Amino acid sequence: xxxxxxxxxxxxxxxxxxxxxxxxxxxxxxxxxxxxxxxxxxxxxxxxxxxxxxxxxxxxxxxxxxxxxxxxxxxxxxxxxxxxxxxxxxxxxxxxxxxxxxxxxxxxxxxxxxxxxxxxxxxxxxxxxxxxxxxxxxxxxxxxxxxxxxxxxxxxxxxxxxxxxxxxxxxxxxxxxxxxxxxxxxxxxxxxxxxxxxxxxxxxxxxxxxxxxxxxxxxxxxxxxxxxxxxxxxxxxxxxxxxxxxxxxxxxxxxxxxxxxxxxxxxxxxxxxxxxxxxxxxxxxxxxxxxxxxxxxxxxxxxxxxxxxxxxxxxxxxxxxxxxxxxxxxxxxxxxxxxxxxxxxxxxxxxxxxxxxxxxxxxxxxxxxxxxxxxxxxxxxxxxxxxxxxxxxxxxxxxxxxxxxxxxxxxxxxxxxxxxxxxxxxxxxxxxxxxxxxxxxxxxxxxxxxxxxx
Amino acid sequence: xxxxxxxxxxxxxxxxxxxxxxxxxxxxxxxxxxxxxxxxxxxxxxxxxxxxxxxxxxxxxxxxxxxxxxxxxxxxxxxxxxxxxxxxxxxxxxxxxxxxxxxxxxxxxxxxxxxxxxxxxxxxxxxxxxxxxxxxxxxxxxxxxxxxxxxxxxxxxxxxxxxxxxxxxxxxxxxxxxxxxxxxxxxxxxxxxxxxxxxxxxxxxxxxxxxxxxxxxxxxxxxxxxxxxxxxxxxxxxxxxxxxxxxxxx
Numbered sequence: 079x080x081x082x083x084x085x086x087x088x089x090x091x092x093x094x095x096x097x098x099x100x101x102x103x104x105x106x107x108x109x110x111x112x113x114x115x116x117x118x119x120x121x122x123x124x125x126x127x128x129x130x131x132x133x134x135x136x137x138x139x140x141x142x143x144x145x146x147x148x149x150x151x152x153x154x155x156x157x158x159x160x161x162x163x164x165x166x167x168x169x170x171x172x173x174x175x176x177x178x179x180x181x182x183x184x185x186x187x188x189x190x191x192x193x194x195x196x197x198x199x200x201x202x203x204x205x206x207x208x209x210x211x212x213x214x215x216x217x218x219x220x221x222x223x224x225x226x227x228x229x230x231x232x233x234x235x236x237x238x239x240x241x242x243x244x245x246x247x248x249x250x251x252x253x254x255x256x257x258x259x260x261x262x263x264x265x266x267x268x269x270x271x272x273x274x275x276x277x278x279x280x281x282x283x284x285x286x287x288x289x290x291x292x293x294x295x296x297x298x299x300x301x302x303x304x305x306x307x308x309x310x311x312x313x314x315x316x317x318x319x320x321x322x323x324x325x326x327x328x329x330x331x332x333x334x335x336x337x338x339x340x341x342x343x344x345x346x347x348x349x350x351x352x353x354x355x356x357x358x359x360x361x362x363x364x365x366x367x368x369x370x371x372x373x374x375x376x377x378x379x380x381x382x383x384x385x386x387x388x389x390x391x392x393x394x395x396x397x398x399x400x401x402x403x404x405x406x407x408x409x410x411x412x413x414x415x416x417x418x419x420x421x422x423x424x425x426x427x428x429x430x431x432x433x434x435x436x437x438x439x440x441x442x443x444x445x446x447x448x449x450x451x452x453x454x455x456x457x458x459x460x461x462x463x464x465x466x467x468x469x470x471x472x473x474x475x476x477x478x479x480x481x482x483x484x485x486x487x488x489x490x491x492x493x494x495x496x497x498x499x500x501x502x503x504x505x506x507x508x509x510x511x512x513x514x515x516x517x518x519x520x521x522x523x524x525x526x527x528x529x530x531x532x
Numbered sequence: 533x534x535x536x537x538x539x540x541x542x543x544x545x546x547x548x549x550x551x552x553x554x555x556x557x558x559x560x561x562x563x564x565x566x567x568x569x570x571x572x573x574x575x576x577x578x579x580x581x582x583x584x585x586x587x588x589x590x591x592x593x594x595x596x597x598x599x600x601x602x603x604x605x606x607x608x609x610x611x612x613x614x615x616x617x618x619x620x621x622x623x624x625x626x627x628x629x630x631x632x633x634x635x636x637x638x639x640x641x642x643x644x645x646x647x648x649x650x651x652x653x654x655x656x657x658x659x660x661x662x663x664x665x666x667x668x669x670x671x672x673x674x675x676x677x678x679x680x681x682x683x684x685x686x687x688x689x690x691x692x693x694x695x696x697x698x699x700x701x702x703x704x705x706x707x708x709x710x711x712x713x714x715x716x717x718x719x720x721x722x723x724x725x726x727x728x729x730x731x732x733x734x735x736x737x738x739x740x741x742x743x744x745x746x747x748x749x750x751x752x753x754x755x756x757x758x759x760x761x762x763x764x765x766x767x768x769x770x771x772x773x774x775x776x777x778x779x780x781x782x
């Protein structure tokens with residue numbers, strides 16, 4: 079038996095330890111790694127700008143018995159009107175089949191809850207689950223593995239195309255005590271398969287909660303995934319996410335990251351090419367206001383020749399908002415003909431806001447095309463004057479320019495309904511000036527006829 | 533309509549306008565001509581309310597109000613319009629949304645109801661037709677990727693839509709080839725109206741071949757040193773600006 083984890087993180091792990099033996103072993107290994115590691119601290123480069131203090135103070139605990147308090151009517155509040163999608167809903171990290179809509183999937187597409195899948199067909203996951211995360215020693219991804227329990231599994235057979243997007247709603251309901259959910263998602267597209275995944279994080283109620291999610295994506299030869307992540311957690315939430323992508327030859331991954339919610343959100347994006355001529359395009363947009371820290375860490379690994387990666391992240395900082403962009407591209411020895419471009423552009427609208435941005439290229443091959451750049455600036459007075467000279471007041475002019483800045487990323491979202499929703503939230507946040515925008519309505523109140531499921 | 537009296541303005545420590553007087557009545561078209569550095573653009577910017585200028589003396593009254601006490605958007609709502617010499621690009625700001633926000637803010641200030649989307653689109657399409665502009669302009673971000681001529685024509689298009697009482701056209705002819713100039717001038721002429729005044733700020737006489745001003749003023753070293761009818765423009769064309777230095781030195 080291992081020593082208990084530091085700082086009460088022991089309580090993040092659910093009991094009992096269920097599932098097949100190989101899974102128990104994997105959890106055990108992750109636990110052992112954690113016991114042997116110190117907690118992340120500010121002397122580590124990846125944690126230079128962030129402190130765990132606020133998170134640890136909350137004393138989060140895993141949810142042992144899930145209260146199934148969310149009904150279809152409650153779900154309506156978090157749906158995006160007009161978004162036509164296959165839908166999977168997780169409530170506090172637990173797959174909720176009664177809220178999901180998966181009956182129109184094409185042949186060759188299997189989508190379901192991880193826990194159910196482990197119960198029915200554990201062998202099919204043995205070599206896949208946790209394989210993309212691989213040997214990463216990222217602390218919170220290990221913690222997720224040590225508590226691996228439920229989440230989403232998507233498997234598309236060779237050549238299968240999902241015409242409609244698959245929407246994954248991860249709804250966190252504020253409970254009477256601070257709870258943590260650690261969902262694990264596995265998305266596997268076999269050769270030539272194509273899909274759009276819209277991964278959304280939303281909260282109901284204002285109580286603090288924590289999400290520590292890991293998503294593993296494996297793209298087969300020439301598979302294509304558009305992966306839109308919309309982080310709109312409640313304003314007292316903590317959001318930790320590790321996104322691990324591995325790409326075979328000729329595959330294409332388009333990641334779009336929208337970060338608007340949470341008190342602290344840390345997103346770690348890891349992309350690794352293992353076949354030639356694969357392509358990864360990662361774009362992001364974050365808006366940080368009072369009391370918010372949005373923290374992005376990118377690790378792009380060109381391990382083989384002739385792949386292309388492009389990362390473009392944009393940030394809006396208002397009030398006392400803070401953000402971190404820490405991007406790293408590694409072009410390994412022998413990865414000739416690699417093409418990598420990374421940019422991070424920020425607009426700071428207040429003197430109290432702060433951005434720490436640090437793109438890095440590490441190039442060990444000699445025949446490559448790589449670039450990176452960052453900008454941090456304020457709205458240009460000439461642009462504001464132009465709008466005001468047409469009768470538009472200063473506040474609206476500022477909002478229009480910010481939305482214009484954000485628009486470059488918003489326009490990349492595949493669905494009109496999603497674009498509208500994201501633009502509306504940003505506009506509302508800019509209107510409010512600084513706050514994180516969620517209403518302060520206390521813990522989520524379930525409808526009176528609550529049913530409980532354990 | 534507009535009354536400028538003894539206007540002095542600085543950029544930093546340098547005085548650019550040195551006691552400028554100008555009276556513009558309803559429906560009048562005034563041309564202000566002058567060499568580079570005479571203060572033409574400063575005058576346009578001070579009237580429109582751009583930051584970076586300090587008025588040290590004088591007054592500006594526009595439709596009975598103290599113009600210099602107003603914010604730029606308040607000036608626009610009173611009916612002042614500046615067509616920029618260098619219209620800025622607004623990345624990501626859709627032209628239609630921009631025009632709608634501008635028009636509705638002006639309508640609101642005038643106590644008129646805001647236009648709904650249908651009525652608005654009908655209106656801008658009418659205006660586009662009059663100016664021979666392509667509808668694709670509406671879908672693009674404001675001025676982004678526009679040629680110099682397109683930017684200037686977009687200014688005139690905005691003027692047509694916003695229907696100002698006083699339009700200040702700052703070097704609208706600069707950077708245009710002769711065809712583009714003719715197109716822009718036609719647009720401006722179409723907007724001449726008994727209740728609409730215009731100030732054409734220009735270095736060259738050639739714009740005035742297409743737009744006939746009622747008055748021409750020569751601006752030099754921050755003051756209007758001569759005023760006259762349209763024949764003054766021809767005289768300037770003939771003699772250049774060299775004589776001004778001689779006159780000022782005398």
